[in-house]
Amino acid sequence: MSKKKLVFSGVQPTGNLHLGNYLGALKNFVSLQKEMKCIYCIVDLHAITIYQKPDELRTNVLETLAGFLAAGIDPDKSIIFNQSSVSGHTELAWILNCVSRMGWLNRMTQFKDKAGPDKEKASVGLYIYPNLMAADILLYKATHVPVGADQKQHLELSRDIAQKFNNDFNCKDFFPLPEPLISKNISRVMSLRDGTKKMSKSEESDFSRINLKDSADQIIKKIKKAKSDSEPIPENPQELEKKPEALNLIKIYSDISKNSFDKVLKEMAGKEYSFLKTNLTEILINEITPVGKEINKLLADKSHLKQILKKGKEKANIIAEENLKIIREKVGLI
Numbered sequence: 001m002s003k004k005k006l007v008f009s010g011v012q013p014t015g016n017l018h019l020g021n022y023l024g025a026l027k028n029f030v031s032l033q034k035e036m037k038c039i040y041c042i043v044d045l046h047a048i049t050i051y052q053k054p055d056e057l058r059t060n061v062l063e064t065l066a067g068f069l070a071a072g073i074d075p076d077k078s079i080i081f082n083q084s085s086v087s088g089h090t091e092l093a094w095i096l097n098c099v100s101r102m103g104w105l106n107r108m109t110q111f112k113d114k115a116g117p118d119k120e121k122a123s124v125g126l127y128i129y130p131n132l133m134a135a136d137i138l139l140y141k142a143t144h145v146p147v148g149a150d151q152k153q154h155l156e157l158s159r160d161i162a163q164k165f166n167n168d169f170n171c172k173d174f175f176p177l178p179e180p181l182i183s184k185n186i187s188r189v190m191s192l193r194d195g196t197k198k199m200s201k202s203e204e205s206d207f208s209r210i211n212l213k214d215s216a217d218q219i220i221k222k223i224k225k226a227k228s229d230s231e232p233i234p235e236n237p238q239e240l241e242k243k244p245e246a247l248n249l250i251k252i253y254s255d256i257s258k259n260s261f262d263k264v265l266k267e268m269a270g271k272e273y274s275f276l277k278t279n280l281t282e283i284l285i286n287e288i289t290p291v292g293k294e295i296n297k298l299l300a301d302k303s304h305l306k307q308i309l310k311k312g313k314e315k316a317n318i319i320a321e322e323n324l325k326i327i328r329e330k331v332g333l334i
């Protein structure tokens with residue numbers, strides 16, 4: 001098996017990037033650039049599994065790219081491109097559709113969440129999305145995939161598909177079994193309004209999330225309105241487990257301030273949530289508003305952004321075509 005480590009991860013261009021994407025994925029993407037070769041993809045084909053207005057999709061691809069760059073992903077170190085520009089993703093996805101099993105897809109909880117109560121009305125693309133995700137990763141024979149905890153199940157499926165391909169086509173170790181890299185401190189940032197739901201771009205209320213482009217004023221208002229608790233902050237972490245919104249705020253504070261959860265809880269115990277909120281607002285403004293300003297600055301030069309995507313596509317395509325040539329041979333395609 002190739003021992004070369006390679007990172008692949010993707011983000012959907014479905015709207016403003018938020019604190020969940022930033023802490024759960026982007027910060028990890030940035031730090032991994034120091035250790036390994038990385039490929040970061042704007043997964044527009046995943047986005048269209050739910051209808052997107054074409055003009056908005058085009059805008060969102062560039063917004064997402066600007067978010068990557070503003071967070072610190074360096075196009076000279078990492079390959080950055082949009083998924084639909086490398087056709088190997090869809091070709092391999094078809095091959096993997098024929099390897100993956102219906103029973104495996106039926107277990108995917110994200111489909112159940114996103115399809116809602118009337119599954120008959122969901123697109124077929126939404127159902128087979130995890131096979132495309134497996135293709136994204138395996139096309140480059142990536143070994144490591146930084147994701148938020150919400151994507152863990154899809155990554156396990158990618159491993160199952162890789163394993164079955166290797167068995168079916170008698171090529172032990174051809175596809176590496178990709179490993180998830182999940183942020184230890186905060187793997188799932190929750191909604192500011194409902195601590196049982198993850199922070200998400202598609203949640204209707206903008207007060208449920210901190211967007212990377214939020215102004216200091218918006219951050220102040222959102223944290224002020226964020227659900228917490230009427231009683232002081234408890235000392236005991238088990239007490240906090242019963243208060244998911246409060247727990248979420250403390251975890252966010254701990255992650256951004258780079259202090260352990262236990263240390264933060266010790267410091268905050270017995271204090272009112274307003275104390276935590278004041279401190280949290282301050283570090284959020286310091287961390288997030290420079291990223292937002294940089295996104296806006298980058299968006300002012302769209303041709304520069306398109307050039308980065310073009311260069312990234314060319315680099316990605318070379319690796320994809322090399323691997324696909326072997327994959328086609330293994331499957332028996334002439």
Ligand code: AQP
Pocket residue numbers: 010011012014020021022023024025146147148149150151186187188189190198199200201202203
């Ligand atoms: N709340 C979150 N906490 C931690 N990590 C998160 N990620 C997303 N939300 C959170 C991680 O960000 C990466 C990119 O996610 P995505 O935008 O491609 O897809 P998603 O998980 O479907 O994100 P959203 O915000 O919920 O988008 P919509 O609303 O459009 O479906 C992934 O690594 C993800 O784990």
